[in-house]
Amino acid sequence: EQQRNWDGLPMCKYQGFWCPIFILRPLLSFQRNFKARDSDIVLASVPKSGTTWLKALLFSIVNRNNFPIDQSPLLTTNSHKLVFSLECFCYTKHDNPDLENVPQPRLFSTHLPLQVLANSLINSKCKIVYICRNPLDQFVSERHFLLKKQRDKPYGEMLPLEEAFELFCNGVHAFGPFCDHLLGYWNASLENPDKVLFLKYEDLKRDPLSDVKKIAEFVGLPFSEEEEKAGLVGEISKLCSFDKLRDLEVNKTGVHAGTVKNKFFYRKGDVGDWVNHLTPEMAERMKEVLEAKLTGSGLVLDI
Numbered sequence: 001e002q003q004r005n006w007d008g009l010p011m012c013k014y015q016g017f018w019c020p021i022f023i024l025r026p027l028l029s030f031q032r033n034f035k036a037r038d039s040d041i042v043l044a045s046v047p048k049s050g051t052t053w054l055k056a057l058l059f060s061i062v063n064r065n066n067f068p069i070d071q072s073p074l075l076t077t078n079s080h081k082l083v084f085s086l087e088c089f090c091y092t093k094h095d096n097p098d099l100e101n102v103p104q105p106r107l108f109s110t111h112l113p114l115q116v117l118a119n120s121l122i123n124s125k126c127k128i129v130y131i132c133r134n135p136l137d138q139f140v141s142e143r144h145f146l147l148k149k150q151r152d153k154p155y156g157e158m159l160p161l162e163e164a165f166e167l168f169c170n171g172v173h174a175f176g177p178f179c180d181h182l183l184g185y186w187n188a189s190l191e192n193p194d195k196v197l198f199l200k201y202e203d204l205k206r207d208p209l210s211d212v213k214k215i216a217e218f219v220g221l222p223f224s225e226e227e228e229k230a231g232l233v234g235e236i237s238k239l240c241s242f243d244k245l246r247d248l249e250v251n252k253t254g255v256h257a258g259t260v261k262n263k264f265f266y267r268k269g270d271v272g273d274w275v276n277h278l279t280p281e282m283a284e285r286m287k288e289v290l291e292a293k294l295t296g297s298g299l300v301l302d303i
């Protein structure tokens, strides 16, 4: 089954999800060749759910004894260069990339749904940190992102907002359907809370300190009393805050993976920006979708 994403990007249905065609080969190589270590940490998300932010937080939490905050590599390097995407970076150029020398614990990211992750990743003790976001905000963010990218390297005509939204509600978008993506990781987090930590963008925004502590505990690196007293949790959240990262020279000017400008990863960073772009009817339509898909799962999204 084939489809085009809202920006014309060709996608095929693979093991239940909409796989951008260019991801298929890297995905197969990843499934075949990835050898997880128990110490690995993999950050998973639907695109535009807060991946860049979580990368910065995770990197800072894990490396907090390696660099003082004011010398953090985040100040000079884009988050995506510090935490590699498995299918969009590691396996794009090589079928069997050398990942032996990635600093320990190795941090990776993925937009792939749980059901297609390499067996080795599922069967090892490595940890998965998942972030989800209110799908209305995520849709708006994705659309802005595609519109900006579109100007540099168009796949085709961008669909009008209403059409793209309807496709989105029907699960037709890169790495979608989003409800299935969310539920895969949500259910895994209920079944095996030591393996999967499920976070929400909105919670992180409301109370970053508590999620930073939660992430640190989950990955086995809880903050000590002295660290807490010294205000390290707050310093990490401040370093990774939207305003701080957006205004760094590297994120204003640099380019990621040869094509995407770093600044495209920092737009507004707000909760509820969808009201400025979508109608109340569209929100109602989304609520129906969520009710049909999520009822009974225990997962409630803040929309």
Ligand code: A3P
Pocket: 045, 046, 047, 048, 049, 050, 051, 052, 053, 137, 140, 141, 142, 144, 240, 241, 242, 243, 245, 265, 266, 267, 268, 269, 270, 273
């Ligand atoms: P908006 O377009 O709504 O502003 P991803 O990193 O998964 O691609 O998601 C990008 C979204 O996260 C964008 O949302 C971006 O602005 C927002 N974002 C990036 N860095 C952030 C940060 N440090 N804090 C909060 N939001 C951030």
